[in-house]
Amino acid sequence: MAPVIQPTGDSKFESLVDKTCKEDYALHPEQELRFEVEKGEYAKIQVLEGNAELFGTELIKQKPYFFNGGKGYGIFTWSSCKVRITGKTESAYISKDTPMVQYLNVSFAIEGLRKKAEEREDQVDNQGNPLDARGPRVMVVGGTDVGKTTLCRLLLNYGVRLGRRPVFIDLDVGQQSIGIPGSIGALMVERPADPVEGFDMKAPIVYHYGHTTPNANFKLYSALITRIQDLYNNKCHYNQKVHHSGCVINTCGWVNRKGYDTLLETAKTFEADVVLCLDAERLYQDLVRDLPDFVNIMLLKKSPGVLTRSKEQRREAREALIREYYDGPRGQFFPHSFDVPFDNIDIFKIGTPSLPNSALPIGTTMGDTETKLMSVAPSTDIMNHILAVSRAETVEEELTETNVSGFVVVKAVDEERRVMTVKSPAPHPLIGRYMLLSTLRYMD
Ligand SMILES: Nc1ncnc2c1ncn2[C@@H]1O[C@H](COP(=O)(O)OP(=O)(O)OP(=O)(O)O)[C@@H](O)[C@H]1O
Ligand SMILES: [Mg+2]
Known part of the structure; x- marks a missing residue:
C-alpha cells in the first residue's frame, strides 16, 4: 500500500x-x-x-x-x-x-568485518567445508532516549556510502521507524537516508504486532523475531551483497528483567556478533557475562544532543510517527478515505483475553492462547483503531506471521449498512481481505 x-x-x-x-x-x-x-x-x-x-x-x-x-x-x-x-x-x-569519532571507529570496525566476510566467500576449511561468508549482525541496545535509532541510521548511512547493502531491522515496537508503532519491520538500505524524510520506504517488510511493548505479548513478539530472522537469512542466501553487508538491528529501550531476557533472546535468534550498548554500563556488564564469547560487545557514549522525552512526549512522538505514515514527514502524502463493506473483510485479533490459570482447561497455560486468532465482528468498538492489512490470501496461511501490506484506521462504522469507513495511505480498493486489529488507536 x-x-x-x-x-x-x-x-x-x-x-x-x-x-x-x-x-x-x-x-x-x-x-x-x-x-x-x-x-x-x-x-x-x-x-x-x-x-x-x-x-x-x-x-x-x-x-x-x-x-x-x-x-x-x-x-x-x-x-x-x-x-x-x-x-x-x-x-x-x-x-x-560529540561521540562521532567513537561512532566512526565502530563503523570502520564493522566495515572490516564485512571485508573479512567477503574474503571467506568461496573458501573452504581443512575438511573442505565452505566458510561462512556472513557479514556482521550488529545489534544496538540501550535504555530509552540514548540515540539508538539515530546510531542505526548513522551506521546504515556509512555502510551504504561505502557501497554496501545493509539491512535495517527495527524491533522497537514503541518508536518504530520502518512500519508504524505496534509493528516491526525490515528494510534493505540502498541509498543514504534523505536528511528530512529518512530512508526510502518503497519496499519494507512489515509485521503486525499490535502493542507498544514486547511484554504485552511475549510469545507473539518472539515468533515475529524468529520470522523476520528467517526472512533475513533467506535474503542473504540469494543475495551475496546483502549477505556480506550484514544488518543493523534496533531494539526496544526496555532493558530490565524480561526486557533484558528479550534482548538476550534476540541476540541468540539473530546470532548477533556485534552488540553496541549505548550509555548503560550495567547492561554492558550483564551482556558480557551472558552472551557467548564470539560476540563483540562495545560500550558506547550517548550524544549529549539526544533529546530526552517524558512519557507524554513519547506518546506524542508515537502519534507523530503514525501521522507521518499517512500524511508524509512534511504533509506531502495524500491519504484516502473510503467505505469497506463488512462482507469484504475478516478482522482478527491476536491473543485471547488473559484468564487466571484456574479458569483454563487442564493442561493448558496462558502461553497457548497468546498467538491464537480471534475473530472480531466490526462494530463501533473498533473506531479509531489501526487495522493491519495482511498479505495472506487464505485464512489457512499463518496469519499471525504473514507480513502486512499496510495499515488503515477505522474512521466510522455503520452497523446498519454493514460498512466501515477507513483512512488508508493508498486508494480504494483494499488489497487484502484479512485484517489484524491493533490495540493502538489514531485520531487526527
Ligand atoms: N546529535 C544529536 N543532535 C541533536 N538531536 C539528536 C542527536 N542525536 C539524536 N537526536 C534526537 O534525539 C531524539 C531521540 O533520539 P533517538 O530517537 O535516536 O533515541 P532512541 O534511543 O532511539 O529513543 P527511543 O528510546 O524513543 O527509541 C530524536 O529526535 C533525534 O533526532
Ligand atoms: Mg528509537
Missing part, C-alpha cells in the same frame, strides 16, 4: 519559513550544530560553505532543506562548514562534545 504523493515543490515550505529569524553558524572540525525547530514551524537549513552531514547523510551545499518541529537534529562536520538556519527554532547551538 504505497502512499500517494502530492506534487508539492519546496516552494510550499519556503513560504512557511519565518524569514525574520536568520542566523549563520561557523563550525570547526568535529563540531556539531544541534537544533530543534519550534513546534508548528518550518526552518530552512543551508550549508553555505564546507562539508557537513546529518546523522551520516552528506548535505548538499546551498541546497535548502526544510525541517519541522518535534525532533532534534545534529549537523556534524569532519572538516569545517558554515550553516544558515532561517526560521523559528526552539534551540540551536554548536557543540564540540
Whole structure:
C-alpha cells in the first residue's frame, strides 16, 4: 500500500519559513550544530560553505532543506562548514562534545568485518567445508532516549556510502521507524537516508504486532523475531551483497528483567556478533557475562544532543510517527478515505483475553492462547483503531506471521449498512481481505 504523493515543490515550505529569524553558524572540525525547530514551524537549513552531514547523510551545499518541529537534529562536520538556519527554532547551538569519532571507529570496525566476510566467500576449511561468508549482525541496545535509532541510521548511512547493502531491522515496537508503532519491520538500505524524510520506504517488510511493548505479548513478539530472522537469512542466501553487508538491528529501550531476557533472546535468534550498548554500563556488564564469547560487545557514549522525552512526549512522538505514515514527514502524502463493506473483510485479533490459570482447561497455560486468532465482528468498538492489512490470501496461511501490506484506521462504522469507513495511505480498493486489529488507536 504505497502512499500517494502530492506534487508539492519546496516552494510550499519556503513560504512557511519565518524569514525574520536568520542566523549563520561557523563550525570547526568535529563540531556539531544541534537544533530543534519550534513546534508548528518550518526552518530552512543551508550549508553555505564546507562539508557537513546529518546523522551520516552528506548535505548538499546551498541546497535548502526544510525541517519541522518535534525532533532534534545534529549537523556534524569532519572538516569545517558554515550553516544558515532561517526560521523559528526552539534551540540551536554548536557543540564540540560529540561521540562521532567513537561512532566512526565502530563503523570502520564493522566495515572490516564485512571485508573479512567477503574474503571467506568461496573458501573452504581443512575438511573442505565452505566458510561462512556472513557479514556482521550488529545489534544496538540501550535504555530509552540514548540515540539508538539515530546510531542505526548513522551506521546504515556509512555502510551504504561505502557501497554496501545493509539491512535495517527495527524491533522497537514503541518508536518504530520502518512500519508504524505496534509493528516491526525490515528494510534493505540502498541509498543514504534523505536528511528530512529518512530512508526510502518503497519496499519494507512489515509485521503486525499490535502493542507498544514486547511484554504485552511475549510469545507473539518472539515468533515475529524468529520470522523476520528467517526472512533475513533467506535474503542473504540469494543475495551475496546483502549477505556480506550484514544488518543493523534496533531494539526496544526496555532493558530490565524480561526486557533484558528479550534482548538476550534476540541476540541468540539473530546470532548477533556485534552488540553496541549505548550509555548503560550495567547492561554492558550483564551482556558480557551472558552472551557467548564470539560476540563483540562495545560500550558506547550517548550524544549529549539526544533529546530526552517524558512519557507524554513519547506518546506524542508515537502519534507523530503514525501521522507521518499517512500524511508524509512534511504533509506531502495524500491519504484516502473510503467505505469497506463488512462482507469484504475478516478482522482478527491476536491473543485471547488473559484468564487466571484456574479458569483454563487442564493442561493448558496462558502461553497457548497468546498467538491464537480471534475473530472480531466490526462494530463501533473498533473506531479509531489501526487495522493491519495482511498479505495472506487464505485464512489457512499463518496469519499471525504473514507480513502486512499496510495499515488503515477505522474512521466510522455503520452497523446498519454493514460498512466501515477507513483512512488508508493508498486508494480504494483494499488489497487484502484479512485484517489484524491493533490495540493502538489514531485520531487526527
Ligand atoms: N546529535 C544529536 N543532535 C541533536 N538531536 C539528536 C542527536 N542525536 C539524536 N537526536 C534526537 O534525539 C531524539 C531521540 O533520539 P533517538 O530517537 O535516536 O533515541 P532512541 O534511543 O532511539 O529513543 P527511543 O528510546 O524513543 O527509541 C530524536 O529526535 C533525534 O533526532
Ligand atoms: Mg528509537
